[in-house]
Amino acid sequence: MSEAAFHRAHDDLGRFRAALESEILGQSQVVDEVLTGFCAGGHLLLEGLPGLGKTALVKRLAASLNLPLSRIQCTPDLLPADVIGSEMQDEHQRLTFRPGPLFAPLVLVDEINRATPRTQAAFLEAMQEDQVTYLGHHYPLPRPFRVLATQNPIELEGTFPLPEAQLDRFMMKIVVPAPSADTLLAIAGRTLEPDAAPLPPVLDGPGLENALAQVQTVIVAEPLRRAAVDLVVALQPEAPAAHPLARRHLRYGPSPRALQALLRCARASALLRGRGHVAIADLRHAAPGVLRHRLLLRFESTLDGLEADALLASVVSERLT
Amino acid sequence: MAGRDMVSLIRLVRRWLWAQQVIRCGHRGLWLSALGVAVLTAAHLYIAPVGTVLAYALAGPALLAGLLSGLVRGRPSLEQAATVVDRRLNADDLVVTAWYLRGRDEADRIGHAALIGRTAEALCRRRGAELRELRPRLPAGTLPLAALLAAAAVPLGQAHPSATPDTAGAALPGQTAGPPTAASTALSPRGLAALQEVLRATGPEHRRGQASGVSNVRAVAASAPRPTQTIDTPGVTGAPRARSAAANTAADFGAASSSGAAEGAIPELAEVMPVPVPRRADATGAEAVSGAPVARAALMEPSPAGGAAESAGVAPPAATTPPFHRPPRRPFAVAAYARRVSEVLP
Numbered sequence: 001m002s003e004a005a006f007h008r009a010h011d012d013l014g015r016f017r018a019a020l021e022s023e024i025l026g027q028s029q030v031v032d033e034v035l036t037g038f039c040a041g042g043h044l045l046l047e048g049l050p051g052l053g054k055t056a057l058v059k060r061l062a063a064s065l066n067l068p069l070s071r072i073q074c075t076p077d078l079l080p081a082d083v084i085g086s087e088m089q090d091e092h093q094r095l096t097f098r099p100g101p102l103f104a105p106l107v108l109v110d111e112i113n114r115a116t117p118r119t120q121a122a123f124l125e126a127m128q129e130d131q132v133t134y135l136g137h138h139y140p141l142p143r144p145f146r147v148l149a150t151q152n153p154i155e156l157e158g159t160f161p162l163p164e165a166q167l168d169r170f171m172m173k174i175v176v177p178a179p180s181a182d183t184l185l186a187i188a189g190r191t192l193e194p195d196a197a198p199l200p201p202v203l204d205g206p207g208l209e210n211a212l213a214q215v216q217t218v219i220v221a222e223p224l225r226r227a228a229v230d231l232v233v234a235l236q237p238e239a240p241a242a243h244p245l246a247r248r249h250l251r252y253g254p255s256p257r258a259l260q261a262l263l264r265c266a267r268a269s270a271l272l273r274g275r276g277h278v279a280i281a282d283l284r285h286a287a288p289g290v291l292r293h294r295l296l297l298r299f300e301s302t303l304d305g306l307e308a309d310a311l312l313a314s315v316v317s318e319r320l321t
Numbered sequence: 322m323a324g325r326d327m328v329s330l331i332r333l334v335r336r337w338l339w340a341q342q343v344i345r346c347g348h349r350g351l352w353l354s355a356l357g358v359a360v361l362t363a364a365h366l367y368i369a370p371v372g373t374v375l376a377y378a379l380a381g382p383a384l385l386a387g388l389l390s391g392l393v394r395g396r397p398s399l400e401q402a403a404t405v406v407d408r409r410l411n412a413d414d415l416v417v418t419a420w421y422l423r424g425r426d427e428a429d430r431i432g433h434a435a436l437i438g439r440t441a442e443a444l445c446r447r448r449g450a451e452l453r454e455l456r457p458r459l460p461a462g463t464l465p466l467a468a469l470l471a472a473a474a475v476p477l478g479q480a481h482p483s484a485t486p487d488t489a490g491a492a493l494p495g496q497t498a499g500p501p502t503a504a505s506t507a508l509s510p511r512g513l514a515a516l517q518e519v520l521r522a523t524g525p526e527h528r529r530g531q532a533s534g535v536s537n538v539r540a541v542a543a544s545a546p547r548p549t550q551t552i553d554t555p556g557v558t559g560a561p562r563a564r565s566a567a568a569n570t571a572a573d574f575g576a577a578s579s580s581g582a583a584e585g586a587i588p589e590l591a592e593v594m595p596v597p598v599p600r601r602a603d604a605t606g607a608e609a610v611s612g613a614p615v616a617r618a619a620l621m622e623p624s625p626a627g628g629a630a631e632s633a634g635v636a637p638p639a640a641t642t643p644p645f646h647r648p649p650r651r652p653f654a655v656a657a658y659a660r661r662v663s664e665v666l667p
Contacts, residue, residue: 002432217431221421223400224414276433279413 009214010274012207013039016064017272019202023060024053025190026183032272033174033289034061034148039215039268042171042261043127043147045112045162045293052176054150058108061148065208066201070104074115076158080122084132085139097134102126105142109149113159120166123147127169144212164252164296171261172286173293175309211271218267219277225263228283231319232259235295235312243315249301250311254294262290284320288312327419327445330452335402340457343391348460350387354380355466380470409455410448416441 013035020031030046034057037044046054062069072083085100101107102123112120126132127147132139149170151162167173179187203211220228234243236253246253265286266278273282288309295308357379397405403417410416419441422434 003436004432006433217433219418219422219431219434219437221414221418223404223417223421275413276431276437277414277418279415281413 005210006214006217006271006276007274008207009211010271012203012211013272015202016211019064019199020057020060023199024057025186026179027053027057027176030057030174030176032285033172035272036265036268036286037172037174037289038146039211039271040171040261040264041144041212041215042264043149043169045167045170045173046148046150046176047153047173048150048176049154049178050152052178054176055108055110058106058148058150060199062106063199064202065106066204067105067144069106069108070101071108071110072101073110074112074119076114076116076160078115078119080119083119083122084126084134087135097137097139099132099139102132103139103141105144105146107145107147109147111151112149113151113161115160117160117163120160120162124166124169144208167293168255168257170293172265172289174289175292215264215268215271217276218270220263220267221277224266224278224280224283227280227320228259228262228266231283231287231291231316232256232262234315234319235291243319245311245314249298249306250295251298252296254291258291258294262286265290280320284316287316287320327416327442330445330449331399331402331406331416331420334406334452334455335397335399337455337457338402338405339396341455342394342397343388344457344459344463346391346394347384347388348463350384350390351463351466351470353387354383355470357383358470405455406445406452409452410444412441412444415444 017031017035020035021028024031034044034046038061046057048054059069072078081100083100084102085098087095088098090096109115109123112123126141126145130141130143130145132141147170152159230241232254233239233241235246235250236242237247237250239253242253262283263278266282269282269285270276270278275282291312292308295312297306297308297311358377361379400417400420403420404414406412406416407414415437419438422438
């Protein structure tokens with residue numbers, strides 16, 4: 001791996017970011033987190049109110065990378081076979097496996113919490129193993145395989161909150177905030193303009209491969225690894241070195257998978273900033289998205305109005321200095 | 322500082338950090354010392370005479386323990402020093418990563434690892450001078466506190482009677498059959514020597530508390546170059562006479578002072594034998610209640626009606642002697658003294 005390849009990856013990702021930010025106005029933080037999670041090789045859960053541009057962001061992501069995007073609109077009557085595929089008779093009257101919409105490099109799972117737990121479980125193996133098993137046969141999924149799911153935090157009737165096991169499969173949970181007034185003004189101006197021509201892809205296949213490979217070369221020094229471990233341990237309420245807030249308010253803390261995700265996202269964050277090594281700022285940047293959905297608050301703390309983000313911010317600011 | 326390579330800079334910073342750690346722990350020890358001295362001195366003054374020397378004897382070990390704890394904690398690691406360099410230079414953990422990569426395989430395998438090393442070296446050479454503020458320095462308030470402790474230690478250690486060794490047991494083997502009195506535990510060697518002289522002159526009969534012994538005391542007192550305040554009363558016993566002799570001794574040593582002995586011109590005696598507000602003797606010069614008649618009478622105002630002092634033919638106190646002893650400022654110590662006197666009295 002040469003220095004030139006590293007710099008090329010950084011430049012490519014810079015253009016990628018600019019393309020996304022030009023499409024999704026006023027959400028640079030969200031774009032940054034999406035890019036970080038995507039480059040780190042994880043699946044992303046986007047949470048926000050309807051109309052904030054979640055789906056548009058995912059579509060633009062796919063278009064920028066020139067990757068096929070498969071969309072699954074989740075409803076309560078969606079079945080696992082509708083997701084992973086099923087066997088059907090072909091013209092020779094033989095049963096053959098017809099892949100479902102899950103067989104795509106980029107899968108947009110819209111309103112994932114509207115699917116039943118049975119259907120949600122169909123995503124588990126695919127997200128973890130990058131393969132689908134049907135009637136004893138394993139079918140590998142195309143690379144890179146990324147699930148980008150969205151969910152609405154307010155309409156809870158007829159929804160099935162994701163179980164902890166499935167939440168843990170998502171590398172990051174990205175909260176999409178409401179845009180500011182200035183952003184809304186910019187959106188209004190763009191709406192009134194004539195439709196622009198679709199933007200060309202900014203990253204081709206080899207460029208994406210190079211970028212994803214360069215993420216693996218980012219160096220994480222021993223003290224930074226220890227800092228990540230300290231943060232994860234501090235959020236485990238049963239651990240001796242747990243943070244007092246975690247001990248008081250948390251039922252469960254992040255898993256070892258969270259530590260892995262934190263380090264990978266820190267690497268991607270470092271590459272996006274043009275650094276060949278992880279800094280404490282990268283851990284700080286990646287921690288909220290990686291850890292917020294892996295914290296299970298106590299019931300009393302939830303009733304008191306405490307949110308995982310607030311607790312996380314306190315612990316991160318104290319432990320990652 | 323400037324122009325140093327990364328390794329020597331990190332080693333230098335580590336030395337500084339260690340020195341600063343020792344200083345910080347020593348500073349805590351110093352505060353602990355000051356706190357201990359303050360508490361023990363306050364206890365000595367207001368609760369029980371534990372001795373200020375003890376307080377200052379504890380101050381040294383507390384400071385030493387602080388310094389030792391700084392040493393025992395060990396030197397910061399080179400990684401920690403590199404992290405500190407990063408934080409100071411806002412280097413985004415570049416130095417600590419370069420330090421981590423030294424001699425590792427990753428440095429050869431990853432292309433930009435060499436770049437990290439070069440950048441860190443260049444950063445340390447260019448901006449190493451900015452680390453000057455990491456040099457060890459004393460925390461604010463250390464020197465004034467140390468000076469205050471030292472300044473307070475010398476006069477308190479020398480002046481306070483509890484600083485003297487307890488030689489009363491050896492000086493008065495026959496006199497103090499019971500528990501040591503306040504006088505015997507706190508008299509200075511000079512006072513004790515004078516007291517011994519008086520007791521030797523009085524002979525063994527004073528132990529019986531007879532008038533002849535008392536008159537011997539009076540004789541010795543009369544032989545003193547200055548008038549004494551000793552007022553003889555009947556029914557005296559050994560211990561009160563010891564107090565009386567101490568008062569005489571105080572009068573002897575009172576030459577250095579323009580005021581009388583009972584006023585506290587000899588701080589040793591006035592300190593260890595504080596007497597509550599005295600009561601006047603009745604017409605016969607005797608105390609109305611039991612207690613230490615001689616001792617208290619020695620501090621009384623001369624009776625205008627011709628009290629015991631005049632009837633015994635003892636010279637009246639000097640004109641400069643105030644009529645009453647200075648009111649005690651230490652009620653607990655006075656109570657302790659009264660309790661000890663009552664233990665000695667038959």
